[in-house]
Amino acid sequence: MSDVNAAPAKVHVSLGARSYDILIGPGLLQRTGAEIAARLPGVRAAIVTDSNVAADHLAPLQESLAAAGVESAAITVAPGERSKSFATLEEVVSGILDARLERGDIVIPLGGGVVGDLAGFASGIVRRGMRFVQVPTSLLAQVDSSVGGKTGINTVHGKNLVGVFHQPQLVIADTAVLDTLSPREFRAGYAEVAKYGLIDRPDFFAWLEKNWQAVFAGGPERVEAIAQSCQAKADVVARDELEKGDRALLNLGHTFGHALEAATGYDSARLVHGEGVAIGMALAHRFSARLNLASVDDAERVEAHLAAVGLPTRLSHVPGGLPGAEQLLTYIAQDKKVSRGALTFILTRGVGQSFVAKDVPASEVLSFLEGALSQ
Amino acid sequence: MSDVNAAPAKVHVSLGARSYDILIGPGLLQRTGAEIAARLPGVRAAIVTDSNVAADHLAPLQESLAAAGVESAAITVAPGERSKSFATLEEVVSGILDARLERGDIVIPLGGGVVGDLAGFASGIVRRGMRFVQVPTSLLAQVDSSVGGKTGINTVHGKNLVGVFHQPQLVIADTAVLDTLSPREFRAGYAEVAKYGLIDRPDFFAWLEKNWQAVFAGGPERVEAIAQSCQAKADVVARDELEKGDRALLNLGHTFGHALEAATGYDSARLVHGEGVAIGMALAHRFSARLNLASVDDAERVEAHLAAVGLPTRLSHVPGGLPGAEQLLTYIAQDKKVSRGALTFILTRGVGQSFVAKDVPASEVLSFLEGALSQ
Known part of the structure; x- marks a missing residue:
């Protein structure tokens, strides 16, 4: 860097x-x-x-x-x-x-x-x-x-x-x-920047934890963060242009996030895409910890950084209330990343160690969502 | 065969x-x-x-x-x-x-x-x-x-x-x-079969001149004609999937044909696609003869075969009248095969000798259309 x-x-x-x-x-x-x-x-x-x-x-x-x-x-x-x-x-x-x-x-x-x-x-x-x-x-x-x-x-x-x-x-x-962007809009975009660190670039995530204020302020750190993000995305796309495999990693946080956007009727006053992704990434890490794939410490570290920049990280942060866990699961199941009825999620073994998990049981998702709705 | x-x-x-x-x-x-x-x-x-x-x-x-x-x-x-x-x-x-x-x-x-x-x-x-x-x-x-x-x-x-x-x-x-097709609909499709002979398969065109009645009647000649046509198209597509060059040959008869379809408001009671293509192919051969690229004999041979199977071959065969040459040219110029404002046509040096002609002067097309409208 x-x-x-x-x-x-x-x-x-x-x-x-x-x-x-x-x-x-x-x-x-x-x-x-x-x-x-x-x-x-x-x-x-x-x-x-x-x-x-x-x-x-x-x-x-x-x-x-x-x-x-x-x-x-x-x-x-x-x-x-x-x-x-x-x-x-x-x-x-x-x-x-x-x-x-x-x-x-x-x-x-x-x-x-x-x-x-x-x-x-x-x-x-x-x-x-x-x-x-x-x-x-x-x-x-x-x-x-x-x-x-x-x-x-x-x-x-x-x-x-x-x-x-x-x-x-x-x-x-x-x-x-x-x-010219509002702070809220800039933060929402920043969720995707942080995502690249969380997928497979732990050093970049650590760099963001130190330098995020300079990224927000503009100047060379902003150019650097955007270039690193574009390079990260370009690397994944070059490996899998048509999303037959690895490219699905870019959906970290997006399966939960899309469900939240659908549940709030795509009302940007309540939730914009990047905010849904921020909550989704926090949930993906907590869900991974619950499945004993990642540590609770890592989930808390991710949540702490997203919260520090001012992004929402919990279902309770969505203003106006959400439907129940069953209904959220329906939104998830309609998501296009469903393959043959089984639920596919991007889960993680820790910061920068995401992977594509197929055949995640719907019952596990449901009971995780029930817990998350009460937090 | x-x-x-x-x-x-x-x-x-x-x-x-x-x-x-x-x-x-x-x-x-x-x-x-x-x-x-x-x-x-x-x-x-x-x-x-x-x-x-x-x-x-x-x-x-x-x-x-x-x-x-x-x-x-x-x-x-x-x-x-x-x-x-x-x-x-x-x-x-x-x-x-x-x-x-x-x-x-x-x-x-x-x-x-x-x-x-x-x-x-x-x-x-x-x-x-x-x-x-x-x-x-x-x-x-x-x-x-x-x-x-x-x-x-x-x-x-x-x-x-x-x-x-x-x-x-x-x-x-x-x-x-x-x-189950009407004779008119079968004939219209036959225009595209004949087209493959006219593009670059003179032997196939000669075979059709002899065997077209058996193709219409069904049986092995029909299967043969369809297989030959599909093979002809497959060969062109394999050479140029995204229409950057040779594939344009498949548009033989189509630049005039599309203009006629547009001029008749896509009213299938007046003209269906294959009929437009039949007239378009006859015109393409006559236009090529007029430009001294092909012989008048070849143009007449093509027209004779299309007429024999019952297809229209002249502008006057379109029921309900057509707009003037200027207006027809406007329809041609909006056709998507226009490149950088120049007119591109598929012309021919004779039966089975079609080629892509770029930069055909609009004035030549206009005066040809004026003549063709009076025939």
């Missing part, structure tokens, strides 16, 4: 013909046009963003593209998870076709995870697959959703049940735009 | 990890369950079909699956091109998720090109890609749309502008079910 400086970092995602770079650093939004023109000469672009992000960042991006001679159209959707719907997907697809973009042209999702998943999906199906360049503006999107090629929308059946694997040509993560 | 007999034929589509077989022969619908159970043990299935096809073929398929121990749900959509829409896609996706199918389970499109394109697309996006087994019931679907992994829906901007490349696990083409 010695090489921390303010220069843009570069992480390479190795996927053969579908390989690409992630550029990370402050002020990159202003250089987006030049980076695109240099790598993809002659392309035209459709920017897809939401009205909140547009207010802060659309004009600078458009100016950067225009200055580099990249023609662009802009498509603005409503902010929030509800835009990950068939109806909004159809709007975005129509907007791209209205702009008469061709297969070699690019879509630029400018925004957080919602915009990236939605517009990435649209780019994956217009003309059976256009190119796209992610410009993530939330911490969550920079360290997670913009990397790895998962795109999608939600249905009444659950989150991200419809989508495609579609890899971008380039990811441009401007770490300075994160200054 | 000596090996013509009634035994099921098998064509292999070579695409590395995505390779699959096409089984062709009379009575295969009744063997579908056994073929699936043998190749994909333990899967559950969602059959997607339309109400017309369901009346004739759904029960036999369900019985075949049940007899082999393959559980299935059925999703029925309205017949016709209008079902290739976002709205119907969402219905099919919901139906698959309602049936709680998992990523390894299968979707079975049972029907013609519309059902195959729609349900193939749905299977490509549910859980970011499920498996599927095509059971095409029209000649068009057996020789063209069920082979090669192109799926999609239409928008107001044009046909098949939204979709994914997604290869099936298996294609089962029961040549006996084609007896």
